[in-house]
Amino acid sequence: MTDSEFMTFFAEAASAGFRAFKIKVGHRDPHRDLHRLELLRQVVGSDVQVMIDANEAWTVEEAAQRLTLFRDSGFPILWAEDPILRDDFDGLRALRAMVPWVQVNSGEYLDISGRRRLLQAGGTDILNVHGRITEVMRIGWLAADMGVGVSLGNTFLETGVHAACALPEVRWMEYSFQNYDHLVDEPILIRDGHAHVGRRPGIGFALSSAAREAWSAPEVLETEELAIGPVCAVLQRHRQAPTPMSDSHTAARI
Incomplete structure (x- = not known):
């Protein structure tokens, strides 16, 4: 984002009632x-x-x-997300000791498995999870058992x-203003910086009829009608040309 876009985005988030904000950092300068924090x-x-989220930009000392x-x-910063490499568990533990105010x-x-090892190493104050619900629940309960947010x-x-x-032990949930709400009849209500969970069973979503009509996929093409992408074209040439066994193994790995 430009500075202007950045300010507009967060001004709109603040006007919507949010009171916690995360920005990207990790620039060489x-x-x-x-400047962005200001x-x-x-x-x-x-x-x-x-x-702040540095996307693994720093070493321990730089962080x-x-x-x-x-x-x-x-x-003042509440948390620093992924300040160093994700699997440098010793470095993450050392960084926690070096900057106890963050x-x-x-x-x-x-x-x-990696999240379990991260917890066992004492490498994080807050465990960041998302993705498959079963996996989130398993590691989330382990974090709770170890007293990690x-x-x-x-x-x-x-x-x-x-x-x-x-x-x-969940204290925060990220919200990114991604425009998916139009896909369902009743999206999760986000108001005043809080998520309000509905009482419908399960995930609680019903796919919108209007969205299904507007965003349905085009008619399925027959295989011979599909365009050949660059990777497929390379493989096709490999298959057509007589090659020694070693070359065919290389093509298989591709």
Whole structure:
């Protein structure tokens, strides 16, 4: 986003009643990150919760330096999401000790086994989960057993709100203003920064008839009518040309 788009987006979120905001950081120039934090404060005020997501941009030392810089520049941060590599469990544990004023949020990109090892290593203050409900419930209960908070990352149509309500340690759920509400008759109600769960059974959604008519797929084409993509064309040439056994193994791996 440009600075103008950034400010417009968060001003609209604030006007909708949200009181917690997450922004991307991790730019090579730390002053670029400070600039965005200042813009955020200008549009939403200082009496809010601010989270940052570095998308694994830093080393442990860099993360500690940046988080210290943000604090000393007057920007209190609730959590730093994925500040370093996702599977550097020792580094995440060390970072928690180095910056105790910021909570580390990690686990979004790990599978259930990786999240278990992350918890066992003491590498996160908040476990980030989303995706398959069964997997979320399993690891969410383990986090609760270990006294670790849980946040629900982005989930399609906010289906994660059901898991959030069913687990004891969920404190936050992300909302990204993704325009999927038109697909169902009654979407999850988001009002004043809170998700309001309906009382219909299961996930509670019914596919909208209007959406089904407007967004239905085109007629199915026969195989011979399909265009050949670049990868398929390469494989097709491999199949047609006489090649030694070693080359055919290479084509199979592709």
